[in-house]
Amino acid sequence: MTEETAAFLVSEAGAALLARGARALTNDRALDPVLRAGALATLEGRERAARRGWKHADQLFLTADSLAQASSEGIAAFHAQCFASCETVLDACCGVGRDALALAAAGKQVTAVDTDPARLVFARANAAVYGLSERITFLCADVTTLSGRFDGAFFDPARRDGTTRFSADAERYQPALSFIQELQARCPVTVAKLSPALPDETLASLGGELLFLSEERTCKEACVVLGREPGPPQALLLPQGERYAATDEPLAVAGEPGAFLLDPDPAILRAGALTTLAQRTGAALLSPDDAYLTATEALPDPGARLYAIRTVLPYRERTLGRWLREQGVGRLVVKKRRYPKEPDAVHKELGLKGKGSEATLVIVADGKSWLGVVCDPL
Ligand SMILES: C[S@@+](CC[C@H](N)C(=O)[O-])C[C@H]1O[C@@H](n2cnc3c(N)ncnc32)[C@H](O)[C@@H]1O
Structure with missing residues (x-):
């Protein structure tokens, strides 16, 4: 535009x-x-x-x-909380202003910069809609050419151009990710919103606290807060605010499946915090080859979807299909991480025609074969 x-x-x-x-x-x-x-x-x-x-x-x-690139309201509010100690904050790539608005609503004096003049026109109008115009100064500029010191800087570089996404390629970000070091030199609290698809080494090389933010069971971003002790990566689930830290402690494998299955939040897996979830829920891995947990007791936790297990069978089309039909199951909600076939193909190979009751089938990798966990959501 x-x-x-x-x-x-x-x-x-x-x-x-x-x-x-x-x-x-x-x-x-x-x-x-x-x-x-x-x-x-x-x-x-x-x-x-x-x-x-x-x-x-x-x-x-x-x-x-511009909406696709903007933070959600909940995540923008979390970003703003990271600047609790700051009075002045630079929003280095403000887009249509979602994060600038959250910062201003949290009482900060914000300088919001973007190279795209149309987005800035929109951002300014959005500030007026929220009654926050007095708290935000808008600048149409390449932020890498600006000097000036602020208590904090929020950095949300573009990860796509017209047609291409380059989420996992930090040096194609606009501005390039390396600009974060310059920001930090001028702004003691620097927070970056990055793609969780970036390699671990790239994220760790920035220093600072590393959080994988999850909303609606989707790992939305890798948030790096410079100026804080690095510590282990964490998953942060919003809106609950629950945190799960990565640990090197080994994760036990269950001798046999318990009565319950836990399907972890993707941000917990991305952060390497599955052991922490297992410790909180008294669970263990169902198989060493896949990231599903099992437990003998149902301990609800925001970090996992909980299912009551009906049976666990080797995934052999004939025997599993027969078992399901005998139980009157005609439709499946299929869940899987590594099994290559799509749900329609799974229905077909199990000989299910849609008539009968519904169950959830979780297909779990187990060595070179698969397990079929038939269960119901709790
Ligand atoms: C991911 S969007 C920001 C979204 C914003 N945080 C929000 O929630 O609405 C990235 C923005 O960076 C802007 N941008 C890219 N290069 C820039 C540069 N060198 N200086 C300032 N802004 C830049 C783009 O125009 C784009 O609007």
Whole structure:
């Protein structure tokens, strides 16, 4: 989107245009196509933001693309908490302003910078929607060319350009990840929002606290807080705020399956904190070759989905399929990490036609073969 289009959309005339709604704009052949595209992109962004539960979504200025790069409200609030000791914070790559807004709402004086003039127009308008304009100074600039000291800096570099994602390639980030060292030299508390797909060595080389943030059972980001003791990587589950630290302690393998199966949160696996989850829940690995836990008692924990096990059988199509049919099971919710086939193919190879009750089938790697854990969510 151009700066001109963004500026029009945030004006009173733009508000009147957006108020006409997507259908009317699509059908209005007299409307300038560039303006129509910008307005439709904004309406789509609002719709998606509303689905994600953003406050004031119907008044905000964002597109599907800028929303996809923005932090969620819960995660932006967590980022802001990392700056508890700071009065002034630089938001080095502010996009449409989600993190800048959370920082301002937490009482910080924010300088928000982005190279994209249209995004800045939107970010400024969003600050007005939230009544936070007085707390944020917006600058259209390449942040790597700026000097200036702040108590803290938030760094959320772009991990994609028009068509390509390069989440796992830190030096293609814009600005490059190495810029974080410069920020830290000028801003004692520097927090970076990075991809969890970055290699462990890259993340560890930055120093500082390393947290894998999870929301809705998705590992959303690797958050690095420089200026804090490194310590072991941790998984942080939001909104509960539960933490699970990595440990070198060995993880026991169960002699035989207990009555319950635990499916760990992906952020716990990414952080290497499965042993900590097992210790909290009195669980052990079901198989040494896969990251599912089993326990004899059901101890609910935010770090895992809990299932009551009906049976554990070797994954042989005929015997497992027969067992399921005998139990009246016709439909499966299939869960797996390493089994290569998709759920439809699993139904087919087990001879299930959809008639009958539903069960969950967890396919667990076990040496060169597989186990079929038939269970029900608790
Ligand atoms: C992942 S987005 C930031 C999203 C933002 N934290 C939010 O929650 O809305 C990254 C942003 O960095 C901006 N950017 C890329 N290179 C930059 C640079 N050298 N200086 C300032 N901003 C830059 C991009 O325009 C993009 O808007």
